[in-house]
Amino acid sequence: MDIKQEREEIIELYGNYFEKLYNIPPLAARILGTLITDGCKTGLTFDALVEKLGASKSSISTNLNLLLNIEKITFFTKAGDRKKYFKPANLSQRLANFLKLIDSEMIIIDRLIDYREATASCSEEKCNLENVKAYRTHIIEAKKLFIKTIDNFKQIELKNNNNK
Numbered sequence: 001m002d003i004k005q006e007r008e009e010i011i012e013l014y015g016n017y018f019e020k021l022y023n024i025p026p027l028a029a030r031i032l033g034t035l036i037t038d039g040c041k042t043g044l045t046f047d048a049l050v051e052k053l054g055a056s057k058s059s060i061s062t063n064l065n066l067l068l069n070i071e072k073i074t075f076f077t078k079a080g081d082r083k084k085y086f087k088p089a090n091l092s093q094r095l096a097n098f099l100k101l102i103d104s105e106m107i108i109i110d111r112l113i114d115y116r117e118a119t120a121s122c123s124e125e126k127c128n129l130e131n132v133k134a135y136r137t138h139i140i141e142a143k144k145l146f147i148k149t150i151d152n153f154k155q156i157e158l159k160n161n162n163n164k
Helices: 003-022 026-038 046-053 057-069 091-119 123-162
Strands: 073-078 081-088
Touching (some): 003 026, 026 057, 026 073, 026 081, 046 057, 046 081, 091 123
C-alpha cells in the first residue's frame, strides 16, 4: 500500500462526507479532513494548509474562518510563536453539536404531536401521529446514546490531555 495515496484518499473521503454532512464548501471539507488526518497531534499552521491543499491564501483563510465559526476546528498558539496551529475540534465537542440539533428537533416534534392530537380527523393524520410518536421515542433513545458516547469521548480526551 502506498501510504501517501492512502492519506490522499482518506482526506478525499472525509471531504466528500463533510460536504454532505455539514453542507460546507469542498475546500472547507478537505481542510477538516486534512486536520483530522495530519493535524490531530501537533496542529497545522495556515502556511502548512496552503502548501498541503494547494489553494490560495484567501481561500484557505475564508474556509478556516467558516470552520471556526461552525465549531468544527479550533486553534492554539505556542509561546514565542505568533503562528496559529489549527486542529479538528474534539469528537466530544463535534458530537455535542448534534445534541443541539436533536434538542431543536424535539421541540418541533413535541409541538407537532400536540397539534396532531388536537386536530387529527382522518386515518392518515392518525397514522402520522403514531409515526411521529414512534420517531420521538427513537430520538429520545438516540439522544441517550449520544450523551453516553460524548461522556466516553470526554474521558478519553481528558486522559490523553493528562498524559501530555
